[in-house]
């Protein structure tokens with residue numbers, strides 16, 4: 039019971055709508071969040087990065103390292119970049135101004151003015167050699183430190199401690215990314231609908247990426263994090279950063295890798311440590327939900343037989359009937375449906391999904407309720 | 421003044437003279453070869469430009485079009501017009517071939533066209549040192565271009581791995597898809613052509629200068645030719661090596677670039693950029709040289725800082741060989757190497773800046789006539805400075821890591837290549853076309869060409885910088901809706917430049933019907949410039965000079981008696 043309550047408190051505390059969260063927490067005995075709650079988590083952990091609002095603008099905007107940095111590295115890169123721009127700016131502006139002056143001042147007006155005859159001016163020439171050199175010296179100092187910072191995470195971060203560092207092996211393949219979390223033992227990649235899953239990271243927790251490829255070269259790039267690294271088959275490249283802003287960040291493969299290069303999208307979600315615990319729990323139960331999912335979405339328009347489904351659901355809860363497990367089942371069914379609905383190319387399926395989603399989901403919710411309320415004793419260890 | 425050296429007259433041998441088309445096919449005259457280069461480049465430029473059009477039409481919208489197409493496929497209804505509906509593979513072929521054609525068949529030979537035509541005349545030579553080799557070099561380009569263009573029609577289509585042809589992507593489709601192999605052979609042939617031209621120019625400028633044409637009097641265009649030829653000679657074999665590794669890995673079971681078998685894909689990138697960074701200077705240095713003459717001519721002044729211009733080109737040549745890895749900051753290099761390549765790249769900005777300031781000083785105090793050629797030259801400074809500024813931003817490693825392989829890079833190199841090299845080529849054409857063809861191009865049409873080109877380039881490529889800053893990757897056929905507006909702008913800008921190109925093309929054809937130029941110096945500039953190409957007829961006679969012309973040129977001008 040303690041565990042259950044603990045899980046529930048965590049779950050509710052992290053809801054995006056605080057009101058509902060409070061409501062549930064005070065209810066205390068309530069064991070299930072409503073379906074809206076499930077959907078909110080789906081939106082949190084697997085957002086639709088292509089969603090447009092009614093004005094045709096993206097719901098999750100693209101953020102980049104320079105104007106909306108979302109990691110410590112990106113923040114430094116932005117600062118450094120603005121500094122460089124500031125130092126270089128005169129060399130952009132000055133020639134343009136001089137050009138305009140020359141154009142307006144020295145045009146041939148047919149007044150018989152004799153053109154000048156000078157051909158050198160050593161002082162001036164020295165100036166426009168020396169001053170740019172000076173500018174280069176100025177920009178080269180601050181960048182030095184940042185260069186080395188980008189190489190390795192700070193030594194005080196204990197990379198063996200899962201609370202301090204997330205280590206992810208990133209594998210590119212034509213045309214998707216696989217992620218393996220080292221400490222958490224989670225493997226993700228493409229979801230039930232074959233769409234890219236987001237890389238879920240923890241706010242303020244140093245993230246190390248070990249990047250490689252299964253086939254051709256790729257490059258992992260989420261602009262807001264300020265990092266990009268090529269992926270090569272047969273070798274590892276590394277990069278690191280610490281997310282400093284929670285939210286949804288979009289990216290794309292940044293090395294031409296074949297016909298699907300343009301649709302090799304990347305998304306990444308930064309969540310709080312508590313939310314990440316929920317995510318881990320969801321991932322732990324994920325594999326067990328597949329059978330139920332397969333049964334549920336069988337065939338276009340076909341409804342799954344109640345008996346078959348019930349057997350599967352019962353089996354699912356035999357192992358463990360904790361709230362976490364229950365939530366995971368509801369989450370994954372909703373998440374898989376959400377993905378199917380997003381997948382652009384399956385028009386026929388798409389329509390079917392929209393049409394039958396609600397009834398199938400109701401069917402399942404009902405089953406879960408019946409199975410769990412049946413008197414059969416279940417182990418409640420999480 | 422000493423009396424003119426005794427005339428060396430071409431021996432009157434009994435040789436068969438062809439006329440008409442056979443004359444062009446068999447000619448070894450550097451001027452005819454120069455013109456053939458020129459027309460080849462014009463045609464290839466239009467082809468490459470049309471490919472760019474295909475790309476820009478696809479990118480005008482984020483790719484919502486895709487979904488419409490796919491829905492249509494699923495529902496069995498008619499597919500709406502979409503350039504790349506069948507496969508995104510074709511899009512990648514377009515991107516690859518657009519770049520390859522523009523680089524190997526437009527910009528590089530574009531400058532060679534002028535170097536071929538003008539440099540021997542400028543230095544007072546009667547032809548190139550190796551006229552037959554010169555012709556051979558040109559004719560090699562034809563099979564090279566045919567190989568690349570026809571590869572669209574072989575199984576699997578043309579090469580689709582970008583003009584950089586990074587393995588392992590360029591190894592995919594081994595044995596079944598010859599497009600990539602044809603591309604490699606095309607590059608080989610174009611490379612041999614480049615090398616032959618380079619040798620020829622070096623020998624010509626070193627040995628065939630007229631008496632009195634000392635190194636310190638050599639026109640800057642000839643100096644630039646020397647330096648560019650050195651780059652071509654040293655760098656092009658490296659490119660051949662890189663693409664040959666791809667060829668061998670594809671066809672002969674070697675594993676130069678396959679990591680799992682002991683090769684290294686990053687090694688390929690190093691070798692490729694060892695050529696391809698210097699290559700970007702092959703694509704601009706000749707123009708740097710030539711444009712100095714344009715500025716001086718139309719400002720009615722002599723070139724400012726002649727000596728420092730030579731040193732600057734020399735420094736760019738030298739440094740150009742030492743910065744290649746700035747294209748590879750994301751491959752995971754040791755930090756100290758990144759720092760080195762960053763500093764070296766920044767350093768290139770200095771001689772480049774010197775040149776820009778020298779040009780401005782050349783105009784300063786002048787009496788400037790804004791002919792179309794001069795307009796292009798001024799437009800070049802404006803755009804090139806923006807492009808070079810982008811280069812400086814990219815040279816800073818932390819920033820580059822965010823921007824590499826994004827549209828910012830595409831913006832940068834189009835700003836320096838179209839805003840730079842292509843503007844230079846236009847300026848040079850307007851400047852030297854009267855000499856080369858004996859007819860003026862229309863100044864009125866030229867004004868349209870310039871303004872459409874200038875504004876189009878600015879809009880199209882500045883917008884690309886914005887897309888890149890916002891996070892749009894390069895070489896993609898679809899993109900997030902966030903980048904909609906800047907991409908739309910780029911497409912608009914593209915159409916402006918393409919209209920300009922068409923007007924220019926028509927004007928080129930029409931120019932032949934204009935009255936023949938009868939003076940030596942149609943721009944009336946040679947009283948100050950004293951350059952040999954303006955001291956001979958338009959176009960110059962076969963063998964250019966019956967006698968070695970006197971240097972300095974005043975004598976020659978006085979002798980021919982039409983000093984304005």
Ligand code: HEM
Pocket residue numbers: 584700701703704746747748749765766768769772807808809810811812814815816820823824825829832833836837840841
């Ligand atoms: C002011 C001096 C310049 C500097 C410091 C500079 C710097 C750079 C850097 C750092 C990159 C790599 C970007 C990346 O891929 O991450 C780059 C790309 C490029 N630059 Fe420049 N650049 C300069 C001038 C030029 C000029 C004059 C040209 C040619 C006329 C040129 C042509 C190119 C091209 C073609 C690429 C991209 C090649 C590709 O990836 O396909 N650059 N430049």
Ligand SMILES: [Cu+2]
Pocket residue numbers: 255256257291292293294295296298299300302
């Ligand atoms: Cu890719």
Ligand SMILES: [Cu+2]
Pocket residue numbers: 696697700743744746747
């Ligand atoms: Cu470069």
